[in-house]
């Protein structure tokens with residue numbers, strides 16, 4: 001199944017949450033929607049699952065010869081941002097309820113129930129009321145209800161929130177498994193360090209607009225992000241001089257006497273190191289890479305600068 005979003009706009013009374021957004025998710029691909037609070041991620045998700053409709057533009061879900069305007073329920077696995085379990089009912093009751101809602105037979109439910117509870121390390125919680133579980137375990141039960149019927153499209157709104165690092169790693173493995181089975185996966189998240197290890201493509205959003213999209217390599221290339229050095233001197237150096245050296249785009253002091261330097265793509269690292277050696281005694285120097293979090297901040301900064309320039 002393929003998702004195509006074409007020029008979609010979604011307005012609420014006082015805000016345009018999604019502004020002329022287009023992107024697609026091909027079958028078997030994992031795409032992440034990233035952005036600050038209020039960027040418009042959940043609004044896109046809600047249109048895809050049919051909870052709201054775009055004011056203009058098109059949402060196309062293509063499956064074989066059919067074309068839908070939102071993901072058909074039978075094919076959809078959805079983890080909503082506002083989790084929706086029955087807190088007074090047991091884990092088993094919740095999973096059975098959602099599985100039956102999706103038309104699964106008793107036989108198939110029994111087969112899968114124990115498999116998934118074991119995979120999610122919840123076997124001993126089967127008869128417990130959901131409200132008695134930790135937040136992370138509640139989240140895992142909600143995830144099981146989303147994937148239990150093996151959907152063709154999986155939409156996960158903030159799947160990592162509430163999970164500890166071990167369960168976050170576990171979830172990465174599970175999502176990769178689904179991708180390998182051919183599922184089409186769209187997720188929204190804030191944990192960029194996790195997302196960059198998982199996805200085929202990212203869509204970076206700000207104030208309802210896509211500010212950058214593509215593979216992580218594409219995003220690096222579009223921002224011409226250059227290289228990064230971490231340098232520890234024996235004492236503080238003159239930062240005005242540091243910042244004025246050819247090839248250094250910016251610096252950040254990360255601890256006493258230690259600086260993170262953004263180096264322009266156009267100069268060689270050796271050339272920069274040669275220059276900074278004159279500023280003080282270097283105790284340690286290491287190269288570093290920009291991660292997705294850095295790239296997102298750079299992209300937002302670029303948009304803000306562009307808007308400021310247009311205002312002038």
Ligand SMILES: Nc1ncnc2c1ncn2[C@@H]1O[C@H](COP(=O)(O)OP(=O)(O)OP(=O)(O)O)[C@@H](O)[C@H]1O
Nearest residue numbers: 012013015017035036037038039040041042043044
């Ligand atoms: N039902 C609604 N009625 C009015 N405004 C809304 C509604 N839902 C969202 N908004 C507004 O639309 C904008 C986008 O919100 P949305 O929830 O899509 O962002 P988000 O990127 O998912 O944010 P977060 O990361 O905080 O979940 C925000 O300004 C929000 O206040």
